[in-house]
Amino acid sequence: xxxxxxxxxxxxxxxxxxxxxxxxxxxxxxxxxxxxxxGSLRWRYRVMVEAVAVSPLTENRLGEKVYLEALTAGGLPFxxxxxxxxxxxxxxxxxxxxxxxVRLEGKLRFPRRARNPGEYDEREFLDDRGVGWIMKARKLSxxxxxxxxxxxxxxxxxxxxxxxxxxxxxTLGPEEARIMxxxxxxxxxxxxxxxxxxxxxxxxxxxxxxxxxxxxxxxLLGEWLGSRLLPPGARFVLAGVxxxxxxxMVGAEAPYARAFxxxxxxxxxxxxxxxxxxxxxxxxxxxAILLLRPRDLFGAGFQMTYLxxxxxxxxxxxxxxxxxxxxxxxxxxxxxxxxxxFIVQFALWPTFAAYFGRGALVGVFANILLVPASGLMMxxxxxxxxxxxxxWGLLPWVVSGIARVFVRICFWFASxxxxxxxxxxxxxxxxxxxxxxxxxxxxxxxxxxxxxxSACGLLLWGGTVLAGMARPVTRVRFIxxxxxxxxxxxxxxxxxxLVDAGGPAGTVLQVxxxxxxxxxxxxxxxxxxxxRWGGLARVLQExxxxxVTFPTGEVPALLGRWLGExxxxxxxxxxxxxxxxxxxxxxxxxxxxxxxxPAVRRGEAEYSIIGPRLRWRSIEVTTDGEKAxxxxxx
Numbered sequence: 068x069x070x071x072x073x074x075x076x077x078x079x080x081x082x083x084x085x086x087x088x089x090x091x092x093x094x095x096x097x098x099x100x101x102x103x104x105x106g107s108l109r110w111r112y113r114v115m116v117e118a119v120a121v122s123p124l125t126e127n128r129l130g131e132k133v134y135l136e137a138l139t140a141g142g143l144p145f146x147x148x149x150x151x152x153x154x155x156x157x158x159x160x161x162x163x164x165x166x167x168x169v170r171l172e173g174k175l176r177f178p179r180r181a182r183n184p185g186e187y188d189e190r191e192f193l194d195d196r197g198v199g200w201i202m203k204a205r206k207l208s209x210x211x212x213x214x215x216x217x218x219x220x221x222x223x224x225x226x227x228x229x230x231x232x233x234x235x236x237x238t239l240g241p242e243e244a245r246i247m248x249x250x251x252x253x254x255x256x257x258x259x260x261x262x263x264x265x266x267x268x269x270x271x272x273x274x275x276x277x278x279x280x281x282x283x284x285x286x287l288l289g290e291w292l293g294s295r296l297l298p299p300g301a302r303f304v305l306a307g308v309x310x311x312x313x314x315x316m317v318g319a320e321a322p323y324a325r326a327f328x329x330x331x332x333x334x335x336x337x338x339x340x341x342x343x344x345x346x347x348x349x350x351x352x353x354x355a356i357l358l359l360r361p362r363d364l365f366g367a368g369f370q371m372t373y374l375x376x377x378x379x380x381x382x383x384x385x386x387x388x389x390x391x392x393x394x395x396x397x398x399x400x401x402x403x404x405x406x407x408x409f410i411v412q413f414a415l416w417p418t419f420a421a422y423f424g425r426g427a428l429v430g431v432f433a434n435i436l437l438v439p440a441s442g443l444m445m446x447x448x449x450x451x452x453x454x455x456x457x458x459w460g461l462l463p464w465v466v467s468g469i470a471r472v473f474v475r476i477c478f479w480f481a482s483x484x485x486x487x488x489x490x491x492x493x494x495x496x497x498x499x500x501x502x503x504x505x506x507x508x509x510x511x512x513x514x515x516x517x518x519x520x521s522a523c524g525l526l527l528w529g530g531t532v533l534a535g536m537a538r539p540v541t542r543v544r545f546i547x548x549x550x551x552x553x554x555x556x557x558x559x560x561x562x563x564x565l566v567d568a569g570g571p572a573g574t575v576l577q578v579x580x581x582x583x584x585x586x587x588x589x590x591x592x593x594x595x596x597x598x599r600w601g602g603l604a605r606v607l608q609e610x611x612x613x614x615v616t617f618p619t620g621e622v623p624a625l626l627g628r629w630l631g632e633x634x635x636x637x638x639x640x641x642x643x644x645x646x647x648x649x650x651x652x653x654x655x656x657x658x659x660x661x662x663x664x665p666a667v668r669r670g671e672a673e674y675s676i677i678g679p680r681l682r683w684r685s686i687e688v689t690t691d692g693e694k695a696x697x698x699x700x701x
Contacts, residue, residue: 077350084357088364092195097362099148099199101177108140109176109200116140116171116202117210118149120163123225123318128257131160134198135169149175150193151202159207161233164225166218168211173204180700182547183574183685185424185491185581195365224315228252231452238451238463243470249275250441250473251448253317262474267423268481270412270430274441277317277368279326279376284442286310286330303334321356321369325376328352346380349373367422371415378414379407382509401435408434413505417498420490424580427487433480437473444469491583500528540691541653545665545677546578547685551598554665555579556651556658562588565606566649566660572602576609578685586610592617593649593660595626604629607638614639618647654692667695 091097108114118135125132135149151171153160163169178201181188193199214222231252235244242259249255255275258266266272274280289309293302314327332348353373356363363369386406390399408431419426427433447469451462480486493501503524507517539559546553551569555578558564563584568575579587590612592600606612607629615633619642622630630640651658659666664678667688677686680699687698 075347075350077347077354081350081354081357084354085364088357088361092365097197097365098194099197101147101199105140105145105147108145109174111141112174113172114140114175114202115142116145116149116151116173116175118151118169118171120165120167120169121148122165123228123254124153124160124163125254126256130155131157133163134196135171135202137200138168140175147200148196148198149200149202150198151204153204154207157207159209161229162209162212163207164212164214164218164222166214166222167209170208170210171202171204172206173202175200175202177201180684182683183578184544185577186574195362197362220312221315224312227312228316231449234452235448238456239467239470242474243467246275246470246473247444247448247466250444250470251281251452253277253281253320253323262477265474265478265481267425268427268429268487269433269437269477270427270480270487271433271437271477272423273371274437277320277322279322279372280438280441281317281445282310282314282323282326283330284445285313286327287442288446300338303338306334307331321360321363321366322372324356325349325352325369325372328355329376349376349380367418371418374414374418375411378410378505378509381506382410383407385512404435404439405431408432408438410509413508416490417493417501421492424490424492425487426490427480429480429483429486433477437476440473444473489580491581496527496531500524500531503527538691540689541656543651543658543667543688544578544582545681545686545688546575547681547683548574551601552665552681553602554658554660555582555584557582557584564589564591566591566651567593567599568601568603568606569598570601572605575602575606579610584610586613588613590615591646591649592626593647594618595620595623597623600626600629604632607633607636612638614641616641616643616646618642619644653690656688656690656692656695658688667697669695 116135116137117139118137120133121136122134130152132150132152135151137145137147137149139145140147151173153163153171177199178190178193180190189201193201232244232248232254235247235251238244239247242262245256245258253276266275286306286309289306290302293305297305310327310330314323317323329345329348329352332351333345336344336348356369383403383406386403390402394402411434412427412431416426447462447466451457451466454462456462457465501524503520507519507521507524510516510520541559542557544555544557546555548569548571550571552567553569553575554566555575556564556566563586565575565579565587568590579585587606587610590603590606592603592615594600595618600617603615603626607615612633615630615638617626617630617640634640647661649660651660655669657668659668662678664681667674667677674688674695674697676699677688677697680686684700689696689698
């Protein structure tokens, strides 16, 4: 791609529009607007809500869910967007279509904030979708099956999707049905935990969630059929109808919409006699999506699909030019697929950290095999859905076998040494440095722009490091736990201590992962009550520990066994009577762990807001020894 494309008006317009949306988002303009006088609804045991369904029916580990545009609640006007979890195994659930009016009875609540770093922030996720309420429905009634004209096409598309998914559910095993639903429709449902982790660690999760590749396969099929029967104009219409209906059928999320709109722009410009360009098509599709649904900018689907495509558009033309023309077609194709996998992996690495907390190092190689195969898997799945069982009932057996082979390949890749690594979210500065350096690599062999971008990235990184060295600080993250307490201490010299390890241990480990703490120099247990050590065993199993210190006294049998196991592994374990009165000093700031709740003091003055709020949110205190800065998430 010529870098002069970045000077084109459409690129500038898209970037400016995205900047405006980001500023508005930062000011809270896209947050769900919940009137204060409606807050009492969340305390009622029963609330009757009448609403219009505005999304397909999907499923996660909490149950079947659908987004609603509420009209009334308890007989009063209630114009709010609601995420509703439908009655478990409700007989009417699968009959809901976008545009239908429904009545639900159940409990309303507000989305919850994350209590600790690294946890799922329900409120932030739903705010970006304009959703201010969650409903757990006990009863569902469909008030009218008549769908307004504006919703009719989406309703038909959802009916076809349900037919395909129901066909999988009836003819395949539960796990195979979810895999094929993910491969064909992008709705994987709640998979077995080990299977889900294997697919993620193999780096092919994108094959069973919304992905533009699915639309691309459908469009290719439409064009292939049209090329044998129709002239170019009619072929364009046929492929557009098939691809557009499929895009609606799978929910028209950003990855699907991007693929369909970019194809529409490319093929449409060719029919009009204008030179098609992938960069312009990508920019036009982004502008169209954001004009229709501005909130998509803040979703994982939009960010991942455009980061991946932008990297490919920037780098692949040069890769194709560099491949020798004398190479056979199969070899050139293999190298191109490998290059695509590498570029996409590097482009999406920060998003893997932000949304999944894990990155697959083997994903490049797994994708070389499974991305092309996914088109054939989709074909087999749709053949089963629309053509029936086939001769002698072979199709269900074949499709079930395909799903099992897919899972086994994922398990094999995930079992390789170093297949995947845990990742912590990037800071704003780290994002800037990463993408400046990556852009410098992708524009090669244009040496001047590459050197300029790389120099900017290195200067930003160096300046941040020097700023940190100029002001060494101690950070203490008090972790919010349901049963117990824990605090992660980061010293200026790079040492990390864990003061107490109450349960659940998964929360403590998640905070450590978010803070990129891969080793604990010391674990200090300040009391013999279980609330101080309930998660210690798992911490010792999963994190290298320099030493463990615990108070003197009668040690509970379970704690004694865990400490014995730690000694057997070579971890120094010692009893110390003073650890029960632990006070850490950082200059004039004292971190006091002697009470039921930890305290932070400067001289005789205590920061009294810390202890009570720890029951609801984790709190981080940063000090340079003179004053303490307290970060309490709102």
